[in-house]
Amino acid sequence: MNDADLSFFTYADSPYTVRQNLQDAHRSYWHALASPGTWFSGAERVAIAAEVRNALDCPFCAERKTALSPYSLKGEHRSDNQLDPRVVDAIHRVITDQSRITQAYIDDNASAGFTEEQYVEMVGIAVTVLSVDEFNRALGLPLETLPAPLPGGPSHYRPSQAEHGTGFVAMIPANGATGNESDLWERERTANVLRALTLVPNAMREWMAVAAQQYLSIQGMTQFTTIPGRAINRMQIELVAGRVSSHNECFY
DSSP states (O other): OOTTOTTSOOOTTOSSOOOHHHHHHHHHHHHHHHSOOSSSOHHHHHHHHHHHHHHTTOHHHHHHHTSSOTTSOOOOOOOOSOSOHHHHHHHHHHHHOGGGOOHHHHHHHHHTTOOHHHHHHHHHHHHHHHHHHHHHHHTTOOOOOOOOOOOOOOOOOOOTTOBOSSSSSOBOOTTOOOGGGTTSOSTTOOOHHHHTTTTSHHHHHHHHHHHHHHSOOTTGGGOOSOOTTOSSOHHHHHHHHHHHHHHTTOOO
């Protein structure tokens, strides 16, 4: 499998033409998904993607979603059982009940060995896979087959400038896009929602590469005219984005 395996995301059966840069972004992400990450192996990363899909049809998640407290119920998730149960539970919460995740939940998991670095990488995978899957669902297409994992171990890279104080996990500060992270944003032109994954910089890079094509790039967010190559204008893009965010109970 190369960086843009042409067997994935052909969109040959799509009722609408799919831009080439969208196809390329999805293919490139599938390669990144299969590759060893920062805190998870390629096999674990693909297993996380599989749990993203399991969560949407998980009876226990559906029951927990309606509970007064999501921490009061005990049960078993619909799972492929390839990952630590704490990781599986966190994936399912992020997909089905993310607005009720607490600092205590993340801290308790970290104390039990599921570190905040692993949590951030998992969130990056979960939100990106779900975004790609939802694109296919919106076109009425079957979900893309998950890639075969590539060999190798995680890098365990942690940016030295990451710090606590804004959210539930450490982040790179607005003035911290330096050194290895100098590509993340320009001259402090960032936002908390962009910094959220920066404890694992590659998680942000991978997510933004897809988001740049499905929504807007960081640079495109400051451009209020029609985006070249898009079928709808910026106002229409924001109308769709705002409606989706409301439906998903987005904090922002």
